[in-house]
Amino acid sequence: MKILISSCLLGEDVRYDGENSSIAYGSSFTFAQKELFMDILCENEIYSFCPEVSGGLPTPREAAEIISRTKPFIVQTKEKTDVTINFLIGAKNAFELCQSEDIKVALLKSKSPSCGNEKIYDGTFSGNLIEGQGLTAKLLIENGVVVFNENQLEKFKEFLKTS
Numbered sequence: 001m002k003i004l005i006s007s008c009l010l011g012e013d014v015r016y017d018g019e020n021s022s023i024a025y026g027s028s029f030t031f032a033q034k035e036l037f038m039d040i041l042c043e044n045e046i047y048s049f050c051p052e053v054s055g056g057l058p059t060p061r062e063a064a065e066i067i068s069r070t071k072p073f074i075v076q077t078k079e080k081t082d083v084t085i086n087f088l089i090g091a092k093n094a095f096e097l098c099q100s101e102d103i104k105v106a107l108l109k110s111k112s113p114s115c116g117n118e119k120i121y122d123g124t125f126s127g128n129l130i131e132g133q134g135l136t137a138k139l140l141i142e143n144g145v146v147v148f149n150e151n152q153l154e155k156f157k158e159f160l161k162t163s
Helices: 031-043 084-101 135-142 150-162
Strands: 002-006 045-049 064-068 074-077 105-108 119-121 129-131 146-149
Touching (some): 074 084, 105 135, 135 146
Parallel strands (some): 002 045, 105 146
Antiparallel strands (some): 119 129
16 A cells, blocks of 8 residues: 655654654654554555655754644744745645545644644644644645554554455
């Protein structure tokens, strides 16, 4: 199956802080989770994608959060720089890739203002999480792409078995 995966989860240094969120090398993942992730990679066709880099943002960059979660969306850095257009372009590019390659499922980075599928930061830069979706995850889900995050690997594997 074709799978869109956040580049940072694959070990690419594209996070805002210039680091990655590698599942394979991450200390917060158990050996069983790493093994499951590697099985998923080996058994499927993987498309690595970072919406924020695709939208034109550099690495490293200032952390950003969604200030307005309804249209018109507003995404800003802590220093109040408006990066909304970069996030929207990145979401559009991710969606277009899914369309052109017939990708129906994605594994995206949790809590990200682009990729979070269940919870995101509340826009106050205080570390508080709220129910919500990043702009890329939201666009993909609204258009029929099933989105999981790195904390849902078992559920993701089950989905892959039944699809």
